[in-house]
Amino acid sequence: MSVLRCPGCGQEVSPLSPINTCPRCGEPLFLEVDSDEIVREGARSLVPRSLKKVSLGEGETPLIERGEFLLKLEFLNPTGSFKDRGASLTISRALLAGWGAVVEDSSGNAGIAVAAYAARAGIRARIYAPADAPQGKLRLIRAFGAEVVTAKTRDEAHRAALEDKSGVYVGHVVEPLFIEGMKDVALELLRSGERFDAIVVPVASGSLFLGLYKGFEELARLGLADGVPTMVPVEACGYVKLSGYLKTVELACEEGGKSLLADALRLTAVPRLRQIASMAARVSPYAIVVGDESIGRALRELYSMGLPVEPASAAVYAAAKYVARDIGGRVVVPLTGSGLKYVPVPSDILDGYLFGTPEPREQR
C-alpha cells in the first residue's frame, strides 16, 4: 500500500490523513508508492490506479520537435496548464478521504485546476489568490463554482490559506499528491522514445521539478530509465529562491527589477525550497533567472510559431535557448500554461510584447 513518508525523519502517515507536512518534524511529506501495484498495472502510470479517482482527461500531452527543442505541450491539459495533473491526484485524495471542502492558494493556474477537479468531485473549494492576479484567471476559478478570496500578495495568500480551517488545506505548494501527479511527465518523455540532453523546468513552488525528479528516480528503480537527467530550474527576476544553493545565470534582469510578465512564477515563500535546492544541485550546473525583456521576446517568438502559451512558459523557452547554446544537444521545454487565459483580455503589461508595440529593446 502507498503511504506518505517524511524524507527528514522517516515518519509514516496514511494518505487519508488531512496533513501534508510531517507531524513529528514539520518537513513536507512525499508519497511512497507501492511499486508492486505499478508493475502489476504494466507501468502505464507511475501512480497506482487506486489513488486516481478524479480525471478530466489530463496528461498524455503532445511532444513536438522544433529544431533542437522538444516542446511538451502541457498547456493542452483540460484547464490549460500542467497543474491539472496535480489537481487530479490531490482531489482524488480528498475524495478517498471524504473531505467535503478544500482550501488552496494560487497565483491562478493551480487555483483554476483545483476548482475544476473539485467541481467534478462535488467538493467545495476556496482559493486564496493575490489581488493583482490576472482577473481572467480569477473569473475562471469562479466559473467552476469555487470561492475566490484575495490577499495583498502571493505570499500573503499562502499564509491566509494555511490559517483557514473551513476546509482541508491542499495547497499545491506543499501537497504531496500534487507533486505525485507530475511524475508521469517523466514517463511520457521516456515512452516518446526521443533522446534528450536536458530539461528546463519552471520553478515557483517546485511541484514540476520535484515530480519530474521523483518520476525519473522511480523509473530508474523499476529499471526503465538510467537516472535523473540534467534538469535546469528556471525562475523569474525578482522572485529568486535558489541563488543561495546554486550558481545563477541571469537573462535580461534589470537591477532590482521584478518580472511583471511571469505572474505564474511570483511565489517566494516556498515550503519545499530545501528539497528542490538539494535535488537541483545534483542535476543542474545552475539556475536560470529570466527578465521581462527576454520573456517578452520569447513570447513573441512562440506566437510566431503558432503556440498560444502564457508568459511563464516563454520564460522557460528563453532559458532553453541559453541551455541549448551552453550545454548543447536536445532540450525538453515544458510549455506549462495556456495563453488563451490572457490574450483575450487587453493588458498594459502584455500587449506591447504580443502585438509588437512598443518594440522590445535589445537584450543586454
Place this chain on the structure above:
Amino acid sequence: MSVLRCPGCGQEVSPLSPINTCPRCGEPLFLEVDSDEIVREGARSLVPRSLKKVSLGEGETPLIERGEFLLKLEFLNPTGSFKDRGASLTISRALLAGWGAVVEDSSGNAGIAVAAYAARAGIRARIYAPADAPQGKLRLIRAFGAEVVTAKTRDEAHRAALEDKSGVYVGHVVEPLFIEGMKDVALELLRSGERFDAIVVPVASGSLFLGLYKGFEELARLGLADGVPTMVPVEACGYVKLSGYLKTVELACEEGGKSLLADALRLTAVPRLRQIASMAARVSPYAIVVGDESIGRALRELYSMGLPVEPASAAVYAAAKYVARDIGGRVVVPLTGSGLKYVPVPSDILDGYLFGTPEPREQR
C-alpha cells in the same frame, strides 16, 4: 496520388490548384485520397503523410466517459478548437503549393487556427470576421501576426473574403482540405474501442459533419468500420439551415429569437449546405436546434463538471441529452471549443449563465 474531385460532375483537379470549387459546375470539391498510401502507412491516419506538412500537435484528443455520454475533448487542440485539424491540412496545402498569402473568413475559432498554422508555415494570413465576434478571439488572431478585417455580419465577412485577391482564398466553409482534417476524429473514435449509438455534431459551415461522414465512409471502404453511424446535426436558434431538408427538433427556441450565446454557430450562407443536408438525411432522424436558455443551462452544467468549454459546445451537449432520451444508448459529444477564450473577459451575454445571476429561467 490524391486529387480534388467534384462530387457533381466528376471533374478532377490538382490539390495544388488555388481553387476549392469545381471550375466546370461550381460545386465545392472533395479530396479523393490515395487509399494505397493510407494502407501502406498502417492506417494510422486517414490522410496520407505526403499531404501533412504543418502540425502543432493537433488531434488525438482525450475521450472521457460521463454516464451515457462519451465526451471528445476537441477544445484541447493547440489553439483551443477542433478547427486546428482542418487548419493543419489547409495550410499544408498552401505550403505545398507555394502560396505566400491566404484569406479566410471566420466567426473566430477557424480564424485563430488558420492564423496560428499560417504563422508556423511563414505564410501571411488575412482573416475576415464579423465586427461583433468575441473581441478576445480577434485579439488571438492578431497575436499570431494575422491581419483582421471586420465586416458587418458573419455572412458579409464571407462575401468580402471571397472578393479579396491579396491571397488564395482558403475559407474553411468550403476548403476541401479543411474537411479532410476532420476525418481522423472518426478514426480516433473507432480506435478507442468504445461502443456508441449516435454522434451529435455542431453544424455551422459543416466541416466537422462532412469530415466525420467522409471519415466513416472511408473506414468502411478499408473494412475497418461498418458504415456511417447515426450523426445528429445541431444548429443554433435563428441560424437554421437544415429545416428545409430534415425534420427539426427545437430546444428552447424563442419565437423569432436568435442565439446570442452560440457565436460559433451563426453562419447562414453555407456553400456546402446541399452536401451536408443530403448526408444528414441519410444518417439522422432530425436536426436539433438549440436556444440560449438551453445552451446557458448546459454550459453551467459543463463547468460544474470541470469542463471549460465555449457556448457552442454547450449547445451540442444540450442536444446530446435530448438524443440520449429519444434514441437511447451512448452518445458521442464533441466538445469543440475552449471556454478559456471567453471566460476571462467580462460579458453581459455570458456572465449571467456562468456565475448564476440572473438565474436562468425554466426550460419551456
